[in-house]
Amino acid sequence: xxxxxxxxxxxxxxxxxxxxxxxxxxxxxxxxxxxxxxxxxxxxxxxxxxxxxxxxxxxxxxxxxxxxxxxxxxxxxxxxxxxxxxxxxxxxxxxxxxxxxxxxxxxxxxxxxxxxxxxxxxxxxxxxxxxxxxxxxxxxxxxxxxxxxxxxxxxxxxxxxxxxxxxxxxx
Amino acid sequence: xxxxxxxxxxxxxxxxxxxxxxxxxxxxxxxxxxxxxxxxxxxxxxxxxxxxxxxxxxxxxxxxxxxxxxxxxxxxxxxxxxxxxxxxxxxxxxxxxxxxxxxxxxxxxxxxxxxxxxxxxxxxxxxxxxxxxxxxxxxxxxxxxxxxxxxxxxxxxxxxxxxxxxxxxxxxxxxxxxxxxxxxxxxxxxxxxxxxxxxxxxxxxxxxxxxxxxxxxxxxxxxxxxxxxxxxxxxxxxxxxxxxxxxxxxxxxxxxxxxxxxxxxxxxxxxxxxxxxxxxxxxxxxxxxxxxxxxxxxxxxxxxxxxxxx
Numbered sequence: 001x002x003x004x005x006x007x008x009x010x011x012x013x014x015x016x017x018x019x020x021x022x023x024x025x026x027x028x029x030x031x032x033x034x035x036x037x038x039x040x041x042x043x044x045x046x047x048x049x050x051x052x053x054x055x056x057x058x059x060x061x062x063x064x065x066x067x068x069x070x071x072x073x074x075x076x077x078x079x080x081x082x083x084x085x086x087x088x089x090x091x092x093x094x095x096x097x098x099x100x101x102x103x104x105x106x107x108x109x110x111x112x113x114x115x116x117x118x119x120x121x122x123x124x125x126x127x128x129x130x131x132x133x134x135x136x137x138x139x140x141x142x143x144x145x146x147x148x149x150x151x152x153x154x155x156x157x158x159x160x161x162x163x164x165x166x167x168x169x170x171x
Numbered sequence: 172x173x174x175x176x177x178x179x180x181x182x183x184x185x186x187x188x189x190x191x192x193x194x195x196x197x198x199x200x201x202x203x204x205x206x207x208x209x210x211x212x213x214x215x216x217x218x219x220x221x222x223x224x225x226x227x228x229x230x231x232x233x234x235x236x237x238x239x240x241x242x243x244x245x246x247x248x249x250x251x252x253x254x255x256x257x258x259x260x261x262x263x264x265x266x267x268x269x270x271x272x273x274x275x276x277x278x279x280x281x282x283x284x285x286x287x288x289x290x291x292x293x294x295x296x297x298x299x300x301x302x303x304x305x306x307x308x309x310x311x312x313x314x315x316x317x318x319x320x321x322x323x324x325x326x327x328x329x330x331x332x333x334x335x336x337x338x339x340x341x342x343x344x345x346x347x348x349x350x351x352x353x354x355x356x357x358x359x360x361x362x363x364x365x366x367x368x369x370x371x372x373x374x375x376x377x378x379x380x381x382x383x384x385x386x387x388x389x390x391x392x393x394x395x396x397x398x399x400x401x402x403x404x405x406x407x408x409x410x411x412x413x414x415x416x417x418x419x420x421x422x423x424x425x426x427x428x429x430x431x432x433x434x435x436x437x438x439x440x441x442x443x444x445x446x447x448x449x450x451x452x453x454x455x456x457x458x459x460x461x462x463x464x465x466x467x468x469x470x471x472x473x474x475x476x477x478x479x480x481x
């Protein structure tokens with residue numbers, strides 16, 4: 001009986017392990033897809049800000065624009081991502097935070113259980129090329145942390161980084 | 172003991188233990204316990220039936236669990252395979268788009284350098300090729316030249332097409348060639364009609380049918396089947412355009428970014444999807460959202476001036 005019991009336990013244990021591994025693999029891919037969509041959206045906005053700063057007389061406009069994004073004076077819509085409803089809902093913006101606050105990618109009042117509904121934290125830090133005059137920045141380091149299991153936290157968070165730069169240029 | 176007596180004793184007391192002196196078993200197979208000779212120390216018929224029933228129930232539960240786990244594993248494997256295929260396709264499209272070039276030497280003309288068309292699935296006609304994406308990029312040495320273009324002068328451009336036919340996605344690269352005797356008008360070649368000229372080769376159901384048939388000979392163009400059982404959706408976006416039609420773009424200016432969305436199905440999911448294709452009930456809608464693998468990608472074009480640092 002002991003052997004049979006141990007055998008059953010092993011079978012159930014292996015099954016659970018297999019399912020967990022499959023889920024983690026799926027989360028890896030979903031998180032990578034989400035990070036890619038968010039970073040591409042930020043790159044797109046960065047291109048706009050570079051273009052605007054390049055043709056503007058306002059000093060350091062590129063930094064000002066990104067600061068406005070960080071303060072939510074400029075709202076960037078959440079990008080459309082397969083399996084998530086957030087991109088089709090303009091009331092869900094992409095939000096930056098410097099604290100340990102997590103944001104939802106879904107509207108809690110119209111939650112779809114067939115969708116993937118993770119949490120995320122998007123933080124950023126300016127950095128400057130040493131050759132620039134004091135106080136000016138030309139780079140933004142962005143960190144995206146995704147909690148794929150949202151409320152249950154049963155899966156580890158995935159962390160992604162990217163850099164956005166202002167290459168400057170003549171108007 | 173005579174056999175009739177044994178039979179009658181069994182018939183009169185069917186629940187009697189099958190052991191002891193009246194056991195049907197040979198003496199070597201009887202339960203051990205010589206000291207308990209004459210006592211009912213064997214298994215009754217009810218005990219055996221109960222044990223067997225329990226065994227069957229446990230086996231049934233185990234088989235169900237095993238079957239579910241196998242199904243899940245199979246679905247997960249299929250999803251992973253589809254996801255990898257879709258990501259490879261989006262990478263290919265992104266690589267092509269990053270190299271795209273445009274010709275805006277003439278404005279307000281009929282010919283353009285960038286085409287995007289993404290009809291709703293319900294508008295896709297059978298046996299019709301849909302050209303989803305068409306643009307120009309620098310020529311590759313590996314691009315095959317179709318026989319009827321071999322006599323023409325090849326330029327440094329290739330026309331790239333992404334098409335769909337019978338719910339399969341294809342990629343074609345057609346070298347841009349010029350027949351100077353035909354295309355020179357008033358001494359000037361018409362470079363802006365390159366895509367329109369090349370699309371006559373691509374817009375061919377036979378070419379796509381051959382690509383879907385593994386036994387068919389290879390095409391004379393650089394054409395390939397990217398995926399079967401796929402529902403692709405493309406959207407091109409321009410900054411600050413008040414009334415965008417992202418699913419139908421014909422322009423000499425590249426969009427600032429593209430959104431791609433692919434629904435890929437394995438054979439089983441595809442059969443189920445087709446069976447509820449025209450069903451508008453809530454359950455069918457829910458089922459449809461759970462079928463297949465959904466992959467999306469946003470591609471920002473570097474021509475917009477964006478930084479592509481890692």
